[in-house]
Structure formats: structure tokens, C-alpha cells
Amino acid sequence: xxxxxxxxxxxxxxxxxxxxxxxxxxxxxxxxxxxxxxxxxxxxxxxxxxxxxxxxxxxxxxxxxxxxxxxxxxxxxxxxxxxxxxxxxxxxxxxxxxxxxxxxxxxxxxxxxxxxxxxxxxxxxxxxxxxxxxxxxxxxxxxxxxxxxxxxxxxxxxxxxxxxxxxxxxxxxxxxxxxxxxxxxxxxxxxxxxxxxxxxxxxxxxxxxxxxxxxxxxxxxxxxxxxxxxxxxxxxxxxxxxxxxxxxxxxxxxxxxxxxxxxxxxxxxxxxxxxxxxxxxxxxxxxxxxxxxxxxxxxxxxxxxxxxxxxxxxxxxxxxxxxxxxxxxxxxxxxxxxxxxxxxxxxxxxxxxxxxxxxxxxxxxxxxxxxxxxxxxxxxxxxxxxxxxxxxxxxxxxxxxxxxxxxxxxxxxxxxxxxxxxxxxxxxxxxxxxxxxxxxxxxxxxxxxxxxxxxxxxxxxxxxxxxxxxxxxxxxxxxxxxxxxxxxxxxxxxxxxxxxxxxxxxxxxxxxxxx
Amino acid sequence: xxxxxxxxxxxxxxxxxxxxxxxxxxxxxxxxxxxxxxxxxxxxxxxxxxxxxxxxxxxxxxxxxxxxxxxxxxxxx
Numbered sequence: 001x002x003x004x005x006x007x008x009x010x011x012x013x014x015x016x017x018x019x020x021x022x023x024x025x026x027x028x029x030x031x032x033x034x035x036x037x038x039x040x041x042x043x044x045x046x047x048x049x050x051x052x053x054x055x056x057x058x059x060x061x062x063x064x065x066x067x068x069x070x071x072x073x074x075x076x077x078x079x080x081x082x083x084x085x086x087x088x089x090x091x092x093x094x095x096x097x098x099x100x101x102x103x104x105x106x107x108x109x110x111x112x113x114x115x116x117x118x119x120x121x122x123x124x125x126x127x128x129x130x131x132x133x134x135x136x137x138x139x140x141x142x143x144x145x146x147x148x149x150x151x152x153x154x155x156x157x158x159x160x161x162x163x164x165x166x167x168x169x170x171x172x173x174x175x176x177x178x179x180x181x182x183x184x185x186x187x188x189x190x191x192x193x194x195x196x197x198x199x200x201x202x203x204x205x206x207x208x209x210x211x212x213x214x215x216x217x218x219x220x221x222x223x224x225x226x227x228x229x230x231x232x233x234x235x236x237x238x239x240x241x242x243x244x245x246x247x248x249x250x251x252x253x254x255x256x257x258x259x260x261x262x263x264x265x266x267x268x269x270x271x272x273x274x275x276x277x278x279x280x281x282x283x284x285x286x287x288x289x290x291x292x293x294x295x296x297x298x299x300x301x302x303x304x305x306x307x308x309x310x311x312x313x314x315x316x317x318x319x320x321x322x323x324x325x326x327x328x329x330x331x332x333x334x335x336x337x338x339x340x341x342x343x344x345x346x347x348x349x350x351x352x353x354x355x356x357x358x359x360x361x362x363x364x365x366x367x368x369x370x371x372x373x374x375x376x377x378x379x380x381x382x383x384x385x386x387x388x389x390x391x392x393x394x395x396x397x398x399x400x401x402x403x404x405x406x407x408x409x410x411x412x413x414x415x416x417x418x419x420x421x422x423x424x425x426x427x428x429x430x431x432x433x434x435x436x437x438x439x440x441x442x443x444x445x446x447x448x449x450x451x452x453x454x455x456x457x458x459x460x461x462x463x464x465x466x467x468x469x470x471x472x473x474x475x476x477x478x479x480x481x482x483x484x485x486x487x488x489x490x491x492x493x494x495x496x497x498x499x500x501x502x503x504x505x506x507x508x509x510x511x512x513x514x515x
Numbered sequence: 516x517x518x519x520x521x522x523x524x525x526x527x528x529x530x531x532x533x534x535x536x537x538x539x540x541x542x543x544x545x546x547x548x549x550x551x552x553x554x555x556x557x558x559x560x561x562x563x564x565x566x567x568x569x570x571x572x573x574x575x576x577x578x579x580x581x582x583x584x585x586x587x588x589x590x591x592x
Contacts, residue, residue: 086552086553086556087550087552110531115548116548117531117548212555241571244555383550436544436547436549436550480551480555481551481554481555481575482551484575
């Protein structure tokens with residue numbers, strides 16, 4: 001027998017769709033309420049060095065938000081929550097939510113980005129016979145920083161315990177905002193959901209976590225006692241193949257169990273950094289580029305950083321351009337030791353005409369001109385479905401990609417022509433092996449290769465090199481599956497710089513696609 | 516249920532597509548949404564449904580659905 005129509009007008013078993021969008025304030029509120037301060041969600045700088053490139057929305061915030069769009073459930077209470085965190089949610093993206101109620105006590109909600117499933121939450125409800133307890137603010141502070149467990153600590157049987165103290169004021173605001181107590185979730189239930197986020201993001205595995213799955217059960221027994229909320233989490237297994245951690249936990253209020261849980265989270269590796277040692281085994285140090293001057297656009301991380309090291313290791317003076325990652329840029333410079341004085345850091349937006357012109361004047365004044373331009377910068381690359389509602393994002397990506405190459409190239413081409421220099425475009429093997437998820441990226445690289453070829457024909461004294469590296473191990477690909485088959489950035493950088501040190505090569509268009 | 520049908524059911528769950536039909540010639544590029552995350556979901560889905568365990572990234576190295584079915588049949592599934 002179906003449940004009668006709810007006050008919000010959604011009949012049991014009828015599909016219900018709505019749109020949600022997250023703001024940075026939503027993340028801050030959830031973090032304050034839950035005590036989950038995992039930097040992947042709250043630190044722009046930290047998130048930028050992750051595969052996601054920007055703060056990721058707390059998965060549990062996604063669950064609470066869709067719960068807020070459920071029909072009211074008078075006299076019902078959440079008993080079980082099962083969540084698959086399929087893909088990262090980000091701020092400012094309008095997501096479609098689809099809610100289906102297969103029976104009176106079950107609901108399945110899915111969050112989509114166009115046709116891409118981002119999150120799936122299944123909920124089971126039961127009768128609510130309990131009195132609702134008001135939760136009192138606790139004086140226990142949670143962890144100030146997320147734990148950083150390495151693989152060796154994550155063995156089966158490892159156990160952590162602690163007290164959990166959500167901020168009652170922030171929690172109540174969140175519960176009231178989404179009217180969660182009318183949807184079958186009490187303050188205590190929402191606390192338990194937040195604790196699951198805290199348990200993964202702050203405790204096990206902590207800082208490196210990417211939440212993958214959750215099973216959360218709310219026992220039907222009577223809640224007794226007041227504060228404190230205490231927890232216990234135990235490692236069940238660690239899957240070395242996928243760096244996937246499985247834990248089980250219990251949250252208790254006094255002597256009664258508030259929730260039991262099973263949680264799965266990926267444990268992210270450290271951000272890959274270029275290694276000068278690996279580089280010099282492929283490209284021994286020399287002075288073959290002494291008196292040459294290079295500009296690397298996007299040189300603080302990934303391939304650009306390795307190219308910067310490779311050029312300086314050959315005696316080349318290098319202007320390292322970066323936009324945000326000053327710390328990483330400084331690390332690249334200092335990694336060169338005695339040769340660090342060859343690297344000059346230059347912060348700025350390479351798509352900005354004023355910045356490019358100012359830098360050009362500076363380089364000409366200091367060194368007389370430029371010999372090598374490496375166009376390596378790209379906007380962050382995220383999967384983008386090719387559907388009409390995403391075409392605006394597609395166009396923005398294309399415009400940014402082209403601007404980051406065309407502005408420095410148009411500024412410095414005449415300097416390169418005067419010194420018979422090198423115009424190097426970092427393209428991608430994806431121009432041949434077109435990736436299904438990245439139509440925008442493949443289109444941008446094809447367009448930029450066209451520009452590089454045009455520039456070569458119009459400037460016959462310039463050497464032109466189009467580089468098509470395969471998948472590289474960078475921050476972008478530093479995921480469990482992404483690392484599989486990814487080539488080291490040092491190998492690509494060494495191959496590129498070897499092209500530049502070939503003596504007496506006549507100017508021509510070359511494509512480098514073998515490494 | 517036949518191996519093919521059981522496998523198809525796992526794929527339908529993972530790719531959130533109730534009408535998905537598998538053929539032996541199908542590869543990852545034929546199935547919309549087969550990205551790195553879906554790959555892990557698929558790997559675990561198959562392991563749970565068939566009681567097998569892939570070595571490393573064995574699943575990624577299989578060239579098509581036919582090869583995956585041969586692998587499962589070889590395990591007596």
C-alpha cells in the first residue's frame with residue numbers, strides 16, 4: 001500500500017526532480033557544524049594540488065541537501081543510509097536531483113551533472129516512536145587538523161577512539177534550513193551523518209581520504225543519556241590494488257548506540273613532484289643551453305616544472321611563470337641547487353596582454369631577447385559532458401585554453417624569430433586518441449596545434465615543436481586509476497629538451513610523440 | 516541466471532542504465548560513462564557478484580566483454 005501524498009505534494013513512487021547548487025558558504029557551514037576540516041574541502045591551495053583542482057563539496061553535505069528536498073515523513077525516522085559517492089561535487093555547478101520512492105519506507109536519490117551520476121543515496125525509514133532529545137553543546141573540541149595516516153598505519157585491526165562534538169548552533173541551522181526533522185532525520189541522526197564525514201575526513205584515513213561508500217545504520221532502540229558522543233573506528237581491510245580503506249565504526253551517546261557504520265575511502269598518494277635525480281639519469285647535466293633564455297608558461301607543477309628543471313640543468317636561463325602556486329615554484333627553483341640562480345620566478349596570468357608585454361620588456365632589457373617559449377599552461381581539466389546545457393562551459397574552457405597560448409605566443413614570436421628560437425607547444429596524445437570525457441580538452445589541443453602550425457609557416461626562422469605526451473603522472477592524474485599507465489614527467493621533459501639541444505637543426509615543424 | 520545476464524545486471528547498476536545490453540565485442544569506449552570511478556565500481560561490483568578477485572588492474576587489460584566473460588567462465592562462474 002502506497003504512502004499518501006505528502007504535504008510537499010510528492011506522491012510515493014513518483015519520480016521527483018529538482019536542481020541544487022553548492023556555495024563556498026555551504027562548505028564552510030558544514031565544516032563548522034561537523035568539525036570536518038579536511039583540506040580537500042576547505043583549503044583552495046590544498047585542493048589545487050589535488051586531481052580536482054578546487055575544493056570538493058563534502059559528500060555528506062550532498063546527502064543532507066537532497067534529504068532536504070524529500071517529501072515530509074511524519075511519524076517516520078531514518079533507519080539506514082547507503083551512499084555511493086561516484087564523482088566529486090564542486091561549487092557553483094547546477095546539479096539535477098532525481099528522487100524515487102519505490103515503497104513507503106524507501107527512497108533513492110541521485111545527483112546528476114547532466115547525464116553523469118555523481119552521488120546515489122538510498123534511505124530506509126521506519127516508524128518513529130521516540131521522543132526527540134535536544135542535544136546540548138559539548139565542550140570537547142574535535143581534531144584541529146586531519147590525521148595523515150600512511151599506508152603502513154592502515155592495517156586491519158587499527159582502531160581509533162574519540163569524542164565527537166558537532167557545533168550544535170551550526171548543526172541546528174543546517175537542520176532548520178533543510179527542515180530535516182520533518183524529513184525523518186533528528187538532530188541526533190544528522191549528527192551521526194556528520195560524524196561519518198568527520199570519521200573519514202579527519203580520522204581514518206584522514207587528510208588523504210576520498211570518500212567512496214557509506215553504510216550507516218541507526219538502531220531502533222531508545223536513546224538514553226546525554227553527552228558525550230563517543231566513537232570507535234576500526235580498520236577492516238586495506239585493498240592495496242586500489243588504495244581503498246574499509247573501516248567500521250560506532251557512535252554512542254552515553255551507553256546507547258546512535259549509529260553503526262561501514263565506510264570505504266580511497267587513500268590519495270602524495271602530489272607527484274618532479275625529481276631532478278630521475279631527470280639527470282635521462283638527461284645528464286651540461287652547459288649546452290648556456291646563454292639561452294627560456295620562458296615556461298605554467299612552470300610550477302607537473303610537466304612544466306620538469307621542463308624548467310631540465311632547461312636549467314643544461315645551463316639555460318629560465319623564466320618560470322606561475323599563476324597560483326608560488327610555493328611549488330620556489331621549490332622547483334631551490335631544487336636546482338647551484339643552478340637555482342638561473343631560474344627567475346614570474347607570477348602572472350599569461351592570458352593577460354599587459355602581463356605579457358611587461359615581461360617581454362623585462363626579458364629584452366635583461367637578456368636581449370628570448371630563445372625558447374614553452375606554452376604549457378591549460379585551464380583545469382575536468383570531465384565535461386557534451387550536452388547543450390554544458391556548451392557554455394565548453395566555450396569558456398576553449399577560450400581560456402587558446403588565450404593561455406595565443407597571448408604569450410603572439411607577444412614573443414618576433415623575439416623568437418630574431419634569434420631563430422623555439423616555439424614549443426605542449427599538446428597531447430589525446431589529439432589522436434580522443435578521450436570520451438574530455439571533448440573540450442581534445443578540441444582545444446587540436447585548435448592550438450593549428451595555431452602552432454600557422455605560426456611556423458608565418459615565421460620560417462622559428463623552430464616549432466608540437467609535443468604530444470601520453471598520459472603523465474601529474475596532480476591531474478594522481479588518482480587510484482589515473483596513475484595506472486601514466487608516464488613520468490621527467491621522461492617527457494628530458495625528451496623535449498633533447499630536441500632543443502640538437503645543434504644546427506634547420507627550422508621546421510616537428511611533432512614529438514615518441515618518448 | 517546465465518553468466519551473461521548476471522554480468523549485464525552488474526553493468527546496469529554501475530552505469531545507472533537499465534537498458535544497457537552487453538555484447539561480446541563491446542569495449543570501455545562503447546559504454547557511456549566508463550570513466551576511472553565507474554571502472555572501480557565495476558571491478559567491485561563484479562567481484563561481489565561473482566565471488567572473484569582481480570589481480571592488480573587485470574580488468575583494465577581485458578580487451579572486451581567477451582574476454583571478461585571468458586575470464587569469469589574460467590573461474591567456474
